[in-house]
Amino acid sequence: MGFNAQLNQTIVDLELGGISDENIPYAIERISSINGVLNVNFPLKNDSTHVKISYDKNQIDSYTLYQKIQSIGYKVQPKLENISRAYLRIQGMHCNSCVMNITQTVEDLPGIHHIKVSFDDQSANILYDPNIIDLSIIINEIEKLDFQVATAPINDGDQSKGNNSTIQKIKTFYILFV
Numbered sequence: 516m517g518f519n520a521q522l523n524q525t526i527v528d529l530e531l532g533g534i535s536d537e538n539i540p541y542a543i544e545r546i547s548s549i550n551g552v553l554n555v556n557f558p559l560k561n562d563s564t565h566v567k568i569s570y571d572k573n574q575i576d577s578y579t580l581y582q583k584i585q586s587i588g589y590k591v592q593p594k595l596e597n598i599s600r601a602y603l604r605i606q607g608m609h610c611n612s613c614v615m616n617i618t619q620t621v622e623d624l625p626g627i628h629h630i631k632v633s634f635d636d637q638s639a640n641i642l643y644d645p646n647i648i649d650l651s652i653i654i655n656e657i658e659k660l661d662f663q664v665a666t667a668p669i670n671d672g673d674q675s676k677g678n679n680s681t682i683q684k685i686k687t688f689y690i691l692f693v
Contacts, residue, residue: 532590551575581625591625593644606663
């Protein structure tokens with residue numbers, strides 16, 4: 516007797532790093548080999564960063580998909596219009612090696628745009644795409660390194676998500692940072 520599971524297809528629109536135009540066929544092959552991926556399409560001519568991936572949510576969740584894409588060598592880039600900022604208080608840092616360890620761990624996560632860890636302030640300022648990675652995953656990864664983490668308010672006088680002045684500040688930071 517056969518098992519007939521219903522397909523739960525989802526399409527994500529991602530920006531990936533680490534792919535050149537001439538390597539698109541190889542990238543399609545590698546991403547397609549991930550269990551649960553149904554289709555991989557680079558819809559724009561001469562654009563090796565923009566990709567649409569359809570996958571079966573019954574076989575793989577979105578974050579695991581992003582992790583697997585990164586594990587085969589392609590960075591899942593956050594989209595500028597989605598960037599959020601988190602300010603974390605981190606206890607337990609003893610030296611600059613702790614700063615480097617936290618920085619490298621978080622930078623390797625999908626959806627991270629930028630992280631600045633301060634030993635002096637015992638803090639981290641992170642720009643990330645919440646459509647790709649949840650803040651709780653970032654905190655959990657830092658805690659796995661044996662640090663204590665707490666969220667702290669962002670002191671820019673603007674606490675509301677989606678407020679235009681915060682978005683403008685992040686976009687200005689992004690432009691200055693690049």
